[in-house]
Amino acid sequence: MTAVAQSSGDDQDVRASKVTIADVTFLADLSGALFWQAQRLLIVSDLHLEKGSSYARRGVLLPPYDTLATLSRLTAVIARHDPRMVIALGDSFHDRDAHERLSISNREVLAAMQARRDWIWISGNHDPALPSDLGGVVASEVAIGPIVFRHEPTGALGEIAGHLHPKARVATRGRSMERRCFASDGERAVMPAFGAYTGGLSIRDAAFAKIFRNAGLMAHVLGDSRLHAISASRCY
Amino acid sequence: MPPSAPLTPAPSETADLLPRRFRDWFAARGWSPREHQLALLARARDDHSALLIAPTGAGKTLAGFLPTLVELSAAPKSAAEKNLISIGSSVKRTGGLHTLYISPLKALAVDIARNLETPIAEMGLPIKVETRTGDTPASRRQRQRRYPPDIMLTTPEQLALLLSSDDAPFLFSSLKRIVLDELHALVTSKRGDLLSLGLARLWRLAPQMRAIGLSATVAEPESLARFLVPQCDGRQVSADIVVAGGAAAPVVEMLDTKERLPWAGHTARHALGEMYQLIKHNKTTLIFVNTRSQAEMLFQDFWRMNDDGLAIALHHGSLDVAQRRKVEDAMAAGKLRGVVCTSSLDLGIDWGDIDLVINVGAPKGSSRLMQRIGRANHRLDEPSRAVLIPANRFEVLECRVAIDAIAENAQDTPPLRIGALDVLAQHVLGCACGEPFLSDELYSEVLTAAPYASLTRADFDDVVDFVATGGYALKTYERFARIKQDKQGRWRITNPKVRQSYRLNVGTIVEEAMLKVRLVRGRGGGAGSTGMIGRGGRMLGEIEEYFIEGLVAGDTFVFGGEIVRYEALVEDQVYVSRSNDRDAKVPSYMGGKFPLSTYLAERVRKLLDDRRQWNALPEQVRDWLSLQRDFSRVPAVRELLIETFPRGGKHYMVCYPFEGRLAHQTLGMLLTRRLERARARPLGFVANEYALAIWGVGDISHMIRHGKVDLAALFEPDMLGDDLEAWLAESALMKRTFRNCALISGLIPRRFTGEEKSRRQVLFSTDLVYDVLRKHQADHVLLRAARADAAAGLLDLKRLGDMLSRIQGRIIHRELEHVSPLAVPVMLEIGRESVHGEAADELLAEAAEELVKEATG
Secondary structure, eight states: OOEEEOOOOOHHHHTEEEEEETTEEEEEETTSOEEETTTTEEEEOOOOBTHHHHHHHTTOOOOTTHHHHHHHHHHHHHHHHOOSEEEEOSOOBSSTTHHHHOOHHHHHHHHHHHTTSEEEEEOOSSOSSOOGGGSSEEESEEEETTEEEESSOOOOTTEEEOSSOEEEEEEETTEEEEEEEEEEOSSOEEOOOOSTTOOOEETTSHHHHHHOOSSOOEEEEEOSSSEEEEEGGGOO | OOOOGGGOOOHHHHHHHSOHHHHHHHHHTTOOOOHHHHHHHHHHHTTOOEEEEOOTTSOHHHHHHHHHHHHHHHSOOOHHHHHOOOOOTTSOOOOOOSEEEEOSOHHHHHHHHHHHHHHHHHHTOOOOEEEEOTTSOHHHHHHHHHSOOSEEEEOHHHHHHHHTSTTHHHHHTTOOEEEETTHHHHTTSHHHHHHHHHHHHHHHHOTTOEEEEEEOOOSOHHHHHHTTSOOBTTBOOOOEEEEOOOOOOOEEEEOOOSSOOOSSOSOOGGGHHHHHHHHHTSSOEEEEOSSHHHHHHHHHHHHHHOTTOOOEEEEOTTBOHHHHHHHHHHHHTTOOSEEEEOGGGTSSOOOSOOOEEEEESOOOOHHHHHHHHTTSOOOTTSOOEEEEEOSSHHHHHHHHHHHHHHHTTOOOOOOOOOOOHHHHHHHHHHHHHSSOBOHHHHHHHHHTSGGGTTOOHHHHHHHHHHHHHOOOSSOOOGGGOSEEEOTTSOEEESSHHHHHHHHHHOOSOOOOOEEEEEEOOOOOSOOOSSSOOOOOOEEEEEEEHHHHHTOOTTOEEEETTEEEEEEEEETTEEEEEEOOOSSOSSOOOOOOSSOOOHHHHHHHHHHHHOGGGGGGSOHHHHHHHHHHHHHSOOOOTTOEEEEEEEETTEEEEEEOOOSOHHHHHHHHHHHHHHHHHTTOOEEEEEEOSSOEEEEESSOHHHHHHTTSSOHHHHTOGGGGTHHHHHHHTTOHHHHHHHHHHHHHTTSSOSSBTTBOOOTTOOSSOHHHHHHHHHHHOTTOHHHHHHHHHHHHTTTOHHHHHHHHHHTTTOEEEEEOSSOOGGGHHHHHHBTTBOOBOOOHHHHHHHHHHHHHHHHHO
């Protein structure tokens, strides 16, 4: 397992750290996206688009700006890396009808991102049946070289998954803070949720112990201006 | 007892006011009615509302109820009236409540009900009294709505619930009187806002209703009296004010310690022996401290030195209820010699004979201190006795001016609140759950509530829009609306689930998420939050979740009177084990709950400035101030003294605004941002009630000398503009404030129908909502509500703003070679207090660093 903050003085590169998963080197982006430079492949997980309106249906009137907020951040990270292909690693939409509630302007933002690149929607438990009019293709999993991308983690070697929304709480001298993180032991990884309204599950939860059986699980914590590699045993 | 002439009724008038049955009852007990009790009867006869201001022990409660008891004894209800019951909203009925009593504490309502039973039974009055609180069984609540008692004793939250029910017109249209107890305590919070809106509703349902407010002494009785009557057309209307005279002036002194006075800290450990002697030489002593953790530490210290085996107990809000009850019973039975307590004993119930109050640490405000001192000796004709124990040299100054303020009977209670918009949102939804309303009518009604008398129509409409569809500029939620207008323009709820949700979430008390603390056997090494650990264990009490979040397994802290070791957190249970450490590793002192009042701060500044007054100070303190005068400067009343000096390779800037810890923390946050821009490379800061110290890598003295940092520009009030905005985005305090607004306003339900979630799990992270809303609709009504809260609350922006304007052109800088005597106390806080100003990345980097150390040995 290696986790080396980039030593380059270039400001843009500080926003990402190298993370090796099953001998493949990725850039873990401060936004919560993962970039495979050699393949020019960008991966984001758990966008949960239209989560706000999903709650509104039940009478909890959350601000209806979450979809735009999520798509704006995605636009920015795509502009930074200019990927050839984007994989949305499941739970891209918060519920089965969420895509129908997508506003016209947000559809346009999505279409602009999809132009000139391949786009794969991996289906998740929140969005098991995506329609074909969203652009891109729908798949249940994708394998590229030694790496397999699927929504729900199984613990397989070389697997990159989402679903669990890992977060880490770090305490020092009576203060503590909680941030989203990548969880990886060098052989497999679980990605942080990308959506504006996505909460998290502590990296110390039993669900992670099932996937990462060997020691050496690291939380790559998303800080304000850079990532921090912290041993999961140090987190709460 | 000095009689105040206008209040003394002639004997014949006494007979008019008080029927024979009552006079006989008073006589049989060897009592005579007090002046203020008769005065309230006279106000009631004249159909006026009244505010009674009286010290503890003046028979306030009986005074509040006498008019009701007299009226009900004179006019027994007809049998027919008694038999009418409520059978639904459409039937017109009579026979509701006569008097409603509202108390801030459930326990107080129950206690008052018991106290009322005695006169009612002894005089044989045909009056039914019942309490209604969160603990009242559902069957009884149901019955109360159908067959209401004559007098109902309840809380602001229960009143809101009753007002939102179909039975409201039946229950309240006959209401003659409302009695508001401990009004001074209620009106300073959002509960007071909620109560004021409830009153506005009652004035419409029962125009004949009059109010009696019962209050301790306050700074502005007139503004409190406005709370009791409907305001109209911007004219300020007040209830009559009745002041009970006769309380003997308290005897208050400051402990003249023989020990060395500490420079800093809040424990007052230096005076332990002297306090112990005071307890030993009095019958029962209440020892007030400012925080729970202070109470814990002091109790533990007494326990260690208690060679005489004095019965000393501990009482604070997070102890287990059963444990608290035990202490209260023992105290009532006169079995205790001393009780170490926090503000949990500030209010309410009477406790046996207390002959001395000890107040440890800073008094914070003169009114608060007077109320605490009033707990000693509940007999009016004897003076209460109190001893103040300053914990450090600055607190000596504060104690000194507090004693002077008490001698002058100078009050410093806060002014009446401006009604909060999140509370209004809750009320508007509650109104819609009852009868449908027209915006125009409800707006006029709300304006009658004193805290909302200046509410603009635009704000009101925004709140209604928020309740209906969230109040968003992006109109996408019309189909999910919670309330909708019918053809007549009346707002009504769109489905019954809205009512259910309202009823589950009523109230303005957002509790800190609390975790249960259980004592288990330690397991030595090993750390972690999910490991196996012996379940069960004795329950010690509850602790704030945010405190536990800052701990690492193995850290020690004081709880339940002993030092414990944090083992693990499993669901909502914190497991701790006994520790042999003599000192806790993590200080849990979070500062006094209440900041130093502006009034006392002003007096401290004057005391410092007036050399003649120094004579009244202990010698140690005089010497300290003289040293400061010779080495640097003692700040004058209106100026801001700033000192800069190097120390241990870092450069310090210390300033003395005297505006309380909260305002200083905010100032520290904003100044460090500015210093960063000026390339002074600040590293952190620490604040106490009097001063703020900032340190950094850059030589700040040099920068000021060479004009690279302009102090006048650094302290420009415009820091409350853009810098504040930028900081608010990240401020944890602001996020906590927003969370309260989101929960109170009903944006995010605290509880869901059918699933009673634990308090830990709020449905949705309000931090995420805050981030998104700030970016996309910065002027949203909830953000405005949160801003208003922060200004008066955790960030104390109002006070900071006033200070910054006051000191413009009056900044005095002293460049020093080393730390000054005045700076020592705040400098000593470094290391004890958590240091602010470190960015998230530094904290995370530190955690990552540990790993490197581990790896490299």
